[in-house]
Amino acid sequence: xxxxxxxxxxxxxxxxxxxxxxxxxxxxxxxxxxxxxxxxxxxxxxxxxxxxxxxxxxxxxxxxxxxxxxxxxxxxxxxxxxxxxxxxxxxxxxxxxxxxxxxxxxxxxxxxxxxxxxxxx
Amino acid sequence: xxxxxxxxxxxxxxxxxxxxxxxxxxxxxxxxxxxxxxxxxxxxxxxxxxxxxxxxxxxxxxxxxxxxxxxxxxxxxxxxxxxxxxxxxxxxxxxxxxxxxxxxxxxxxxxxxxxxxxxxxxxxxxxxxxxxxxxxxxxxxxxxxxxxxxxxxxxxxxxxxxxxxxxxxxxxxxxxxxxxxxxxxxxxxxxxxxxxxxxxxxxxxxxxxxxxxxxxxxxxxxxxxxxxxxxxxxxxxxxxxxxxxxxxxxxxxxxxxxxxxxxxxxxxxxxxxxxxxxxxxxxxxxxxxxxxxxxxxxxxxxxxxxxxxxxxxxxxxxxxxxxxxxxxxxxxxxxxxxxxxxxxxxxxxxxxxxxxxxxxxxxxxxxxxxxxxxxx
Numbered sequence: 001x002x003x004x005x006x007x008x009x010x011x012x013x014x015x016x017x018x019x020x021x022x023x024x025x026x027x028x029x030x031x032x033x034x035x036x037x038x039x040x041x042x043x044x045x046x047x048x049x050x051x052x053x054x055x056x057x058x059x060x061x062x063x064x065x066x067x068x069x070x071x072x073x074x075x076x077x078x079x080x081x082x083x084x085x086x087x088x089x090x091x092x093x094x095x096x097x098x099x100x101x102x103x104x105x106x107x108x109x110x111x112x113x114x115x116x117x118x119x120x121x
Numbered sequence: 122x123x124x125x126x127x128x129x130x131x132x133x134x135x136x137x138x139x140x141x142x143x144x145x146x147x148x149x150x151x152x153x154x155x156x157x158x159x160x161x162x163x164x165x166x167x168x169x170x171x172x173x174x175x176x177x178x179x180x181x182x183x184x185x186x187x188x189x190x191x192x193x194x195x196x197x198x199x200x201x202x203x204x205x206x207x208x209x210x211x212x213x214x215x216x217x218x219x220x221x222x223x224x225x226x227x228x229x230x231x232x233x234x235x236x237x238x239x240x241x242x243x244x245x246x247x248x249x250x251x252x253x254x255x256x257x258x259x260x261x262x263x264x265x266x267x268x269x270x271x272x273x274x275x276x277x278x279x280x281x282x283x284x285x286x287x288x289x290x291x292x293x294x295x296x297x298x299x300x301x302x303x304x305x306x307x308x309x310x311x312x313x314x315x316x317x318x319x320x321x322x323x324x325x326x327x328x329x330x331x332x333x334x335x336x337x338x339x340x341x342x343x344x345x346x347x348x349x350x351x352x353x354x355x356x357x358x359x360x361x362x363x364x365x366x367x368x369x370x371x372x373x374x375x376x377x378x379x380x381x382x383x384x385x386x387x388x389x390x391x392x393x394x395x396x397x398x399x400x401x402x403x404x405x406x407x408x409x410x411x412x413x414x415x416x417x418x419x420x421x422x423x424x425x426x427x428x429x430x431x432x433x434x435x436x437x438x439x440x441x442x443x444x445x446x447x448x449x450x451x452x453x454x455x456x457x458x459x460x461x462x463x464x465x466x467x468x469x470x471x472x473x474x475x476x477x478x479x480x481x482x483x484x485x486x487x488x489x490x491x492x493x494x495x496x497x
Contacts (some may be wrong), residue, residue, distance in 0.1 A: 019182070019338060034230040081369035084338055091136040091339065094124070094144055115342060116350070117182075117291075117334045118365065 011052050013106055015061070017040045018121070019116035021083070024073055029065045032109065039065060043106075054092070055102040072116075077102065086113040125415075128153070135343075137335045140377035147399040154340055158328050159194050167326045168202055171490055172282040172288045175207035176324075177272060178235070180223035180349040183287030186337050187329055189346055190229050191285065210239035211264055212247025216354045221395055223349040230347065238275040244421055245454025252355055255429040260355050266416045270408055270456075277462040278471040280480050288327040291334040291372075294379045295364045295387035296336055301362070305400060310391040313383065322409075322459070333379060335372075407459035418456070 017025050030037040043060055046052045059077045062070050063076045073080060085092035087104065088111050095101045124144060126134045138153070141356040145153065161167075176191055178184045188206060195202050208224050211217050221237060241247045244267060252260045269286035277286050293313065300309040311317060316326040329337065342347055386457060391397075401406065403415035410416070421427045447452040468479035 018342065018350070020352065023351070068207070081366070081373040082334075084335060084342075086339075086342065089343070090133070091137055091146075093137040094134055114344070115338055117338045118369070 009045055010042045011045045011106055012040065012042050013107055013110040013112055015041050015057075015058065016111070016113040018113055019084075019118075021073065021114055024066050026065060026067055027036060041065075049102055051105040052106045053102060054087070054106060054112070057106060058102075079114075082116065082118045084113075084115045084117060086115065087111070110112045122264075126273060136336075136339055139335050139372065140331075140380055142376070150336075150343070151340070153335055154332065155190055155193060155197075158190050158312065158332060159198060159329055159380045160202075161315070162194070162328055165326070167285075167316060167328065168200060168283060170201035172201075173205065173280065174238040175205045175236075175276050175281040175284045176233070176273075176359055177284055177286040178208045178224045178227065179287070180208075180220035180227070181287070181291055182341050182346075182350060183329060184347045185227060185287075185348040186222070186341050186348050187285060187287040188227055188231055188233065189344070191328070200439055204233050204417075205276045205281065207235050207272065207279065207281070207284065208235065209268055211268070212239060212241050212249050212262055213354055213461070214249055216351060217248075219351065220349040223347060226347050236275055238278065240271065242273055243267075243274055243454075244417070244456055246338050246424055248355065251341050251424065253430075254424055254427075257355055259430070262422055263348045264348050264355075266420055270415075270417050272325075272456070273322045273408070273463060277459070277466045280466040280473075284325045285322055285328055286325060288328055289329045289334050290379050290383060291365070293327070293386070295332055295361065297382055298368065299361060299364045301459070306391055306395045309386070309389065313386040313389075322463070329378065331383070339417040358382055362427075363489075365466040373417055379455050402459075406456045420476070421456070429463075 016036060017030075022030065022037055025039065029039050031040065033039075033040070041057065043052055043057065043059065046056065053100060055077045058074050058079055062074045062076070065075055071080070079085065085101075088095070092101045092104060095104065123133045126132050126146035126149050126150040132148065134146050136150050137144050137151070159366050176184065178186045178188055179415035186203075191202075191204055194200065195204060206224060206228055208221060210221060211256070224235060224237075227233070239247070240251075248260065248264055249372045251263050253307050257262065260370055272284055296312045297309065315330050316324055318324055322492075340346075368379060368382075398411035400411060401413075403410040403418055404413050405418040406415060408415045408417065412419075414422070420429075465479065472478050
């Protein structure tokens, strides 16, 4: 429990911000990966409770990755409606009935994409 | 937890469709999305074989998906349409110049001819200069009024039969709500129609009217379509912003809310007692108008005279309150009269049907023979 630290205790996921969301992300947090700007996010692996959920990832991004206006991305761990989440090329709303999509348990090397639908036309 | 597609029962489901709640795989999603747009087109008889169709293209997600799907369906179902990309350059540096680069790439990717008409060319004023003159408060009024006309002007230059725009289900639901909230009953009646007569020149329709924004974005993402997504540099429409956020909040709780609002809007009938504006044509440029001078000409007049609030405010008191600035910016481009644009379009049509080539034009201004179609 309460595992923090380096190596195997850390979970690594790749996060992309699409549809104009990259504007809200601190420049130094983004790097070019396979021709697209992405953030490599390392988080302490939570072994107890629900594990390291995407809820925790959203909070983490809100705390550490965004420029000033975080509410354009999330409020606490709640994502702003109108932002799509694509986990390994699948819509996060595909979860089993009765399961909260925020409880999705992150796996090492997951590719997460946040895409805003709110910009431009 | 991988689960199977509700349609083919084979591949892994990758999207939950907001309209139906179905979980479907990538290929079934593409098919369903495209087929629904096809059904919208066929059920509403949007086009006739041989039609020249302009796709209003901004480089954003909606018009990019529309262009891609129109091209796909035209080939798959042999509609026999001639497709064009028609873009408006409002003259907003750092925004439209970049998005037009996207449209140019789309032109090459999809092999569709592209026509760009600019405010600068049509009216003598770019939005950057208009904002310099009017500030950031009312500039969206100018942009909206000028865009409506610019699309018609571009369509006549290409001699199009019809324009399609990328308005999606979320946009339509949002507009219905806004018109209710503003008590704008004439617009409420019109905003749910899939095809409008446009402004008397070229009909317009919205093939993506029943397509959810979520699906449009997923489609663009999964097809790796090249689109541009930056907010306009100038102040966004705050009222629309609230309506949009409200719709998204509703959708999060109940995904069918968007299509339900559209159905409600379609079912509403405007009572016969509601006064509808009477249409006439503008005495200056010939555009359809409910006044002697159309809104665009009134706005241009205000700009030229250095009193840009003229034509923006509804009450004359507001207009009087604006200090007249000496000189104005005085670009003085008289918009080409719509009758001339129409004659030119007819000449182009006759030529396509085997007639003589219309007179070439090498002189802008008073000696121009092409209604600004080529010489500008």
